[in-house]
Amino acid sequence: MTINKKIRLRFAPSPTGGLHMGGVRTALFSYLYAKKHNGDFILRIEDTDQTRYVPGAEEYIIESLKWCGIEPNEGVGFGDGPHAPYRQSERKDKGIYTKYVEQLINCGGAYYAFDTEEEIEAMRKKLEAAKVVSPQYNAITRESMRNSLSLSQDEVQKLLNQKTPFVVRLKVPRNEDIRFHDLIRGWITVSSKQIDDKVLLKSDGMPTYHLAHVVDDIEMEISHVVRGEEWLPSAPAHILIYKYLGLENTMPYLAHLPLILKPDGNGKLSKRDKSGLPMFPLNWHDVRTNEKYIGYKETGYIKDAFINMLALLGWNPGNNQEILSKQELITQFSFEKVNKSGAKFDPEKTKWFNQQYLKQYSDEQLAELVTPLLKEKSINKPTEFIIEFCKLIKEKAHFINEFYDLGIYFFEAPTQYAEAVILKKWNSDLKPLYTELTDKLNTLTQWNLQSIHDVFNDFTTQGKKIDMQLVRVLTTGLAGGAQLLDFLALLGKDEIIKRLKAGIQAQK
């Protein structure tokens, strides 16, 4: 295992779609570890599958990382470092992979295979019919296929000269235990019987993931490979490549993260979910399928809350602390504290996280965030009004963009009155009392919290029972809402008197 190597981690997504929260978490853990150890964090784009390329995906990944504050110090969209380019398609053009392919072929770790799709399919069918447990291109079956191991040197040369399409496959030993260490799971042993002769170089000249990521991790001097658990089964094949290259002792540490599971039911997180919660950091529009997905940002999440929630999905600091700043996450992160089992992500708790962060914001900060959203609704109020509005409404809200909906009565007089409350508490006999209240309020020369409070107090001491919830309904139309007296004070005498009169008028 490596020692004294500079800490360098990479996030290496494929631009095949929007980056969902599972990917963001992988990037986050890598970032945290790199930062903790004063290392580098790199963004590499693994675009070796031309058929799955989605326009806009790469930009989306970059924008998402930026919004999340998970910024690479090297890589596509973040400035070139010493190992440019950082896009695998461009690296392929520079011949980086073929160099390694040749080395692998020369040392006997890989071989040419000329089989057509149909031939491989036929082989599989045959094996399935014979009830072979895993019908694969492997140490046994390759003997009956057309490749540089079964064919004579002359034949191979002839096929090559004729420009016959070929792939390069990894020569996996027939029966050999491959043992490797995972930072999260410990030692894992897999028999090479289980591994097929993976394609390393495709017939279009592109490397596959298996080859490309190993080569790039070597070239980019990556110290730790952090990726999802779905890669665990193919890790032995990667070990083999390092081994053939003679780099087994300097290969990166491996950390396979548990998967994030969908909130309801079982299975991996999918792009869309019944919970209604976003699965993506930002709004994502797939131009190929024309599918649109909502993002955390646009839903009104605070990025640090999103990051905090994500960090605690599969990891914990080992104590009861749940709200951690990015700096705290960096100093406390370790792979030892990453869980082994998959985590269902909980929409309710996600909202709670955001609320915790919302509470930390000052009213002024909130006003700044809310003002543009109100402008969209053609609401232009003085800043002091918005600040006070935020102060009153923030405890009711989980999200910035809920402020308007939750506090619409700050800006518009009610047209309907909470039916349940009216039904339960109102009757026509009350009209004189509430009219008297209105008149009394109308006589106030000073309109503030204290003077309003005094008016209500006077009624109470005189034994006249004013129901505060009814006042709330008459002035806001709703059964619940912000601090009532503060609300009355903020809206001003004229508006409140007007609303009270209209409210009383509207009741039977």
Add this chain to the structure above:
RNA sequence: GGCCCGUUCGUCUAGGGGUUAGGACGCGUCCCUUUCACGGACGAAACACGGGUUCGAUUCCCGUACGGGCUACCA
């Protein structure tokens, strides 16, 4: 099917050979509140099952069950 990985309250998790198995979300009750929240207090709620090892297993080992992942010229 085969292989790999996993399994502590409904969910996220702490813990770890002897604990009243701790916290958080959600839920319930109460307090605070002239209204609504916030907040506070309390409560219900978990070691998948079966064998070992051991004086003692939730913790270690082995099975079983269940869940997940992988099984492409996709990553």
